[in-house]
Amino acid sequence: MHKGLKWLAVITTLGMLFVLLGGALVTKTGSGMGCGRSWPLCHGEIIPSNISLETFIELSHRAVSGSVGILVLALSIWSWKAIGHIRETKILSFLAFFFLFAQALIGAAAVIWSQSDFVLALHFGISLISFAAVLLLTLLIFEVDQRFDAHKLVIDRKMRFHIVGVTLYSYLVVYTGALVRHTNSSLVCPDWPFCVNDSPGLPTNMYEWIQMGHRFAAGLIFIWIAYITYSAIKNHKHQKVIYWGWIIAFILVCSQVASGAFVVLTRLNLFLALLHALIISCLFGLLSYFILLASRSRLK
16 A cells, blocks of 8 residues: 555544544633634634634634645545545545535534534534544555454344444434533533432433433443443454454443543543543544444354
């Protein structure tokens, strides 16, 4: 495989991670209106004369997203030409650029016209699909699937159901987490795991429902991935990519739950909040790779 294409794939994948973390940083620091109602300019200027911290964060995110957009387009075109014979290449190339472009449009619409929190919460998830597509393209370029002999994998119907189901469900978990941030519900429940540990009960307002709904969704995916990991350890020891893949997924989901708890307990520590976004991005990328493997494996 062309060495230049591999370098471009790695740089683009890392760039997409910066786009995801940059978007999370914008939301967590309340910098979404750092450039006012102006887009693509900032306060009507290419480089604003008065730059506050919020302006710097928002402007930096726009610059990174635009630059990575060019990289994604270049990677999509080059991959299409170089490995277009691989069946997943063309659809992944399309998804990578399409969803990054859609993310940019939603971001622009939010700045110019304002959007409801329920629409804005889609922003991170749309970027996540683009990241997953870029990651899978990178894995194809490095021929990772061939090293694991993906064509020799035999995945039974039960494991295939869990792979597809938990991946789709993880997207719902991502959406509820983004909704927590966009509705400023992060600290509406001061304790963990219950909203108020001294008096556990049902939420009393919309913001508590959003926060506790996300915690419930996160708890369910933890249990689901724990069960799949148990099944993989028990039944797939001979298939190392499934065996070790689900162990890594379980480590990631444990880290995700722990970081989410500490985000609340530390009253929104920024480093932990960004780590929380990074972990779910890695987990979704891994689950997406399982989808790729399942689509290639033989059915038992």
